[in-house]
Amino acid sequence: MLEIEIDGKKLTVPSGSTVMDAANSIGVHIPHFCYHKKLSIAANCRMCLVQVEKAPKPLPACATPVTDGMKVFTHSDQAVTAQKGVMEFLLINHPLDCPICDQGGECQLQDLAVGYGQSGSRYQEEKRVVANKDLGPLISTDMTRCIHCSRCVRFTEEIAGYQELGMANRGEFTEVLPFIGKTVNSEISGNVIDLCPVGALTSKPFRYSARTWELSRRKSVSPHDGLGANLVVQVKNHKVMRVLPLENEAINECWLADRDRFSYEALNSEERITKPMIKQGGVWQEADWQTALEFVANGLKGVIAEHGRDAVAAVATPHSTVEELFLLRKLMSGLGVDAVETRLRAADFSLKTAGATWLGQSIADLAASDAVLVIGSTLRKEQPLLAQRLRQSVKKGMQLAVINPHGDDLLTAKAAELVVRPDQLVEGVVQVLRALAEVKGIALQPNIENGSGDIPAEARAVAAVLAGKEKAAVLLGNIAQQHPRYAEIYAAAAAIAEATGAKLGVMSEAANSVGAQLVGAETGGDVFAKPRQAYFMLNAEAEFDVQNGAQALAAVQKAKLVVALSSFSSCALEHADVILPVSPFSETSGTFVNMEGRAQSFNGVVRPLGETRPAWKVLRVLGNVLGFAGFDYTTSEEIRDEALAGEIGPRLSNALAAPVAVKAQAASGLVRLGEVSIYQADMLSRRAPSLQKTADAAVAAQLRANAATLAKLGLAAGDRARAEQAGGVAELAVAVDAGLADDVIRVSANHPLTRALAGHVAAITVAKA
């Protein structure tokens, strides 16, 4: 500990602290631009100059380590003169176009210029002009405003993991730019908008649409991945104008993924449906709520009376809130219907665990692991911010190993990597288990078949990463969870965790995957395999939210009654019989339980659009119309308290309820690797125009394979290929993906171009189109 005096106040700080840290700890504000607590120290803006006793000249607070007995003056004449001097230089080339600048009102340069700037400028010469850059569909540039703090450059390199921006040229000609012809394609790129202390980088979708002081700030929770990032939703005239991060060190720190930040565009989409609609005689007609609800109630009762209660299934995406899913389940049990399913993207429903599957620990604990093994995950696209956290942990010495059906770059060092065919994921995990058993001299569990053949060196390397680590974790990603042999993968992963003392964790696919399990909304299994007479669909779109979308669509089209509770018309209009317009997350109160088992409740940030109503209210009234008891809730909090009664912790468990037989299978021939691309995962991101223009969205429209496989098929990059699966056909552009195993065809799933295809991991045929 070191003693320091700042502006006459004495304090002690840990050694290694900077003057900036020390000042922050006692709430003394030192003006700064380039300093950011999550980024490395650059000390290039010079705004934080302070006076230090016995130092011959002012020192930058952000880069000056505290020494014992140091006396710092942050507001002395010398300090303020230095700060004012720096400000004068910063403003020399700044255009001062605040009236037309989107940053106006939330600009650090503007704010500090009030405190340290002068009313006029002594600079008479011509100011410099810098050409704008194309950074992609999300970030708008006005590079003349740039003050070269380099926060964005450091962000792409240190946080996003790949330096996409750089500082080119020198002196007066310095400019921030991406490499010629490239854009910024990171899945967390939007954070540079928040980081930019001036208006050089602003939000493209939000541009020129509102002023910061016109917006009210309302807290919410991201409805996308299982992390549950905290949001500040900014609202003007009952319309969501933009989304910013709400800092929560335990979850999203101060970041947001682009999906969390820009999916709001869908909330104001033309496709929003605002009135209940009923299809009569093949023609859609608007109806009032009472008529529509009675239609639904009578329809469901009719189907049950005629075909029995097993003829009805309710499906919902795990992006629905706890309250919605709880009421859905309650409504269905009132009708006597058992089948309520949220695992729509699963192919294997046989896994039984002692409680709700979850991360197995808190996100912060996971980040403090010594070693992490990720199995079956496109981690950066499935959980962008968790990937970011693990990247920071790797820098601090964590070892990261992966078993994956692809070799995607995690933009961080992988200590070991085993790439397998997607249909050999189980075998890959078992190989690592065998390697571990050899190292540790233990026998495999009797239910796990040993398998034969040599253990590849890569599997041994993965085992070596986990062996002997104090704090290790084994994580299962979306590819594993959506795999047709999920239970086997899970059992083998659990055995690895047991053998190494690691914690087993499941990275939740969606914002409320854990909540869905807690309310028991996982009783249906594959409800589309055997078509039902009636489907009750909450926030779910058959061809986009179900693994085998083609099969689901066919089942839905054949059904007598399809009730769609949806915010959007497009898919529902095609095959529903009645549409009840329900609120997206921004217009309803609710609760999501994230992957670490944390229940986060939020309120609606705007009022429901048109006649849209929160789904929990619709389900409640539907319960009343059907005459069920126990549907008298007046607030969503009452439902939550009933749904999540008691502590959540004890109800989470990744322990297997019964041993799963793991049997090695041989595989050959072409196999599909189908993962749901980042911006197709849920209703909102699918309809966010800016996200659909990103490089990630473009990649999802390609058919990818390694060069050898393409050569075998007579294909080359840039060709068009015809992929066929179970009678469904997709025509796609071909691209090379060197990270894939031989005979693997990577075609993203639940995509408009590929929705006719069947299973994510299944045989596929490919020919030149």
Next chain:
Amino acid sequence: MLSQESLAQIDRELAKYPADQRRSAIMGALRIAQTEKRYLTNELIEFVAGYVRIPPVAAYEVATFYNMYDRKPVGKYKLTVCTNLPCALSGGYSTAEYLKQKLGIGFGETTADGKYTLAEGECMGACGYAPVMLVNNHSMCSHMTPEAIEKKLAELE
């Protein structure tokens, strides 16, 4: 994109640094690439970055920061005359002026026959030999009086 010899030289540069700090070799790698190809195109910068395994923009930062990297075609002989203070006091400007007259080009220009490019340089750390001139970034010529220039140009013919 580069010859085996150049790649072997870049490998030598890479071997000078720890395996996790390959980016340290980028300056040497760009210099080697420029020596072979005369100047650095964006494609060449991207290639070198790929070889050193750093993002292309990180190599671009380096290539645009140092003025001894040429990003536009230069003549067969690039003559860089120092005009910093010690050289200027010892006749650096007249050296430059003499060359301008002789070659009929200004700073940053190339003769029509593509033989000479004239560039203004910063201190080369040889003020005792002022005025100094650099030929093709690698060979230093000292005491560049008009006679010395004539002699040097004759050598370069």
